[in-house]
């Protein structure tokens with residue numbers, strides 16, 4: 001098909017039957033220069049201050065990571081889970097000055113595409129799954145995960161792994177997309193199913209902010225705080241993307257597919273199904289320290 005890569009055609013072919021690694025299929029298809037990325041190298045929806053114009057699009061994804069990295073302890077061992085094309089790693093390095101930075105991503109092609117940014121950050125790239133983190137118990141001071149957890153095979157399994165790899169008192173800072181209620185009409189159901197299939201997601205991806213918070217608590221994390229910040233993410237991002245899709249230098253069929261996807265998201269957001277969250281949590285101190293306190 002004109003203008004489509006082999007990876008994009010594989011993505012379309014798998015819309016109804018994903019492989020065992022659906023996230024990698026999706027991100028191999030999106031590639032390293034996605035025409036709706038707000039800024040080169042970035043794949044998050046951004047933290048916006050304005051109504052959603054080009055000038056803001058250039059800085060909003062970075063601002064999200066700056067805010068999140070600013071909540072990490074400085075100078076520690078930091079694990080970045082689902083690091084995309086690596087644009088966030090130099091920002092994490094700059095803001096949190098980690099002693100060691102490890103970037104785990106299930107999409108190998110992204111680690112390859114982002115290798116210069118990873119090198120600039122002094123980060124160690126690791127191909128791996130957030131639900132089976134290839135690091136030892138209690139070896140990490142902080143985990144950051146930017147807009148990736150809705151892809152993970154299981155959020156509870158991810159939180160259990162975070163709890164395992166964090167040292168006592170270690171911090172988790174993550175952003176995620178929450179689903180605040182289930183569809184009530186055929187139109188909402190269609191929008192929900194289309195979005196899940198496009199992104200290679202199962203039903204478990206759809207969890208409310210309160211349910212995600214509870215999953216973190218159930219994994220044994222403490223001081224779990226959740227902020228719902230959808231208004232600083234979805235409305236400006238969707239406004240900007242609707243304008244960008246008209247002028248993007250992409251094949252007409254891809255722009256049509258993107259417009260369809262944006263229409264589903266806009267509906268889900270307008271009707272209160274989707275929100276965007278920032279979650280922070282702490283690994284508990286050892287039981288002996290708690291008894292002494």
Ligand SMILES: C[S@@+](CC[C@H](N)C(=O)[O-])C[C@H]1O[C@@H](n2cnc3c(N)ncnc32)[C@H](O)[C@@H]1O
Pocket residue numbers: 023024027041042043044081082083084085087088104105106107110128129130131145146147148151152153
């Ligand atoms: C929406 S992108 C966000 C990318 C990046 N954090 C950013 O802000 O630009 C989601 C990322 O999560 C990664 N990912 C998805 N499932 C994963 C898993 N099970 N384990 C590790 N990374 C995963 C994808 O490969 C992708 O890099």
